[in-house]
Amino acid sequence: MRFYILIVCAVLTFGCATYQTTKKVETPSVSKEMGRAFVAEALQHYRFVKDPEVVSMVNRVGYQIIRSIGANPSSYHFLVVQESQPNAFAIPGGYIFVFDGLLAQLSSDEELAGVIAHEIAHVERNHFFKDAKKVAALDIATIAAILLAGGNIATTAIAGAANIDVRLQFSRENEAEADNYALRYLKQGGYSTKGLLDFFDSLIRYERFNPQLIPAYMSTHPGLENRRDTVSNYVTREMIQADQEFIERKLALKRQDWKRILAILNSHDQKWKDEAAILSQLKIDEFPIEERDEMKEYLLGAVYMKSGRFNEAIVKYHSVIERNRTNPVYYSDLSFCYLKQKEMAKAREAALQSLSLMENYIPAHIIIGILEHDSGNTNESIEHLERALNSDHEDQSVNYYLAMDYGKKGDSAREAFYSGRYFRVNLMPEKALNELNRAQGLAPENSPLYFRIMSEIEEIKREGL
Known part of the structure; x- marks a missing residue:
């Protein structure tokens, strides 16, 4: 991806300038040192999404792929950056950054898996050190410009224009190889390879509707449409052999979870002035007709809950529970809203109802733990919280x-x-x-x-x- 090329080269500038005379830059220890140096700066300049549901989703997808390919999970880290640009990038040492602006453009965790698999491939294939001498020519000023730009791609491109010829050496071959290995990783991780194709389609749609926000690829960087066509040929051959009905059932089961993530990401967007706008943004029509009314109330409740509009959320959750009394998520969310409104008895009742439907539902255990803490029941609080901690x-x-x-x-x-x-x-x-x-x-x-x-x-x- 565009920003990936810029940011990786900046990190390598710092690393090569510091280590090239004493160590081989391709060694894992130096790779990790470079990554740590960048992360230390990134923590100062970026804002990060810390909502546990969003972070957990990205980590779950990322580590599922990591484990399936036999890589070391403890050496990888996935961070969600609060930035409207739809981008993701990897840096040496196994640090993968995903912008929430990218998450908001995706339609499923299968697409997210496609993004992450591509970035993991950059790390696993050691693309950062393919031409260390050329990378070393970059100056440290480029690093500061990229970091301080906060994800503004146009700004970073201008700031590093003097070194553009060096940066472009990394694009064509490495991006194609990363796509190729991403397809393998997706299959190994139990994800559909169509996720990578769907991701490309999502980004192409974004570019078409927002041409002023994303400049065209530089001349020697492979165009998104070309990469999309290559992946499409592979996916088409694979899908002919796949059980399409099984794939559709699998994706349908995940749709509700991903829509919730989108609701969380967009819950503070001031453009969402009315329910029609919210439901349009969440593409509620993607649900089957028989599920649509229930999903409308549920997702509106989630948006109101995450944006702190708890009274409105409570109304929506009562409405959705009238339609479906068997979903523990609805009761747990309702419990959280009551907790925030200091209605402790109602919060406890709803949380216990959630646990009666699913004994190990972690959010409900967290709420009960907080309620016990506030009641001075320390041992009971610890019991519920540690039970939750074992899972998350x-x-x-x-x-x-x-x-x-x-x-x-x-x-x-x-x-x-x-x-x-x-x-x-x-x-x-x-x-x-x-x-x-x-x-x-x-x-x-x-x-x-x-x-x-x-x-x-x-x-x-x-x-x-």
């Missing part, structure tokens, strides 16, 4: 409340540990290290907690996150 250790609120609960119990080591986890999930590695170092000094040496703390510290130092 990236939720900020779980780590936050566990830190407070253990603080109340006088367990300073665990209080510091979960405080460190809270800061780590919130992309504040320095604060996380401070808390984890404090936890290390408090935990009994050689205890299970001590080794958990040491593992977290080592990962942050190695990965920068």
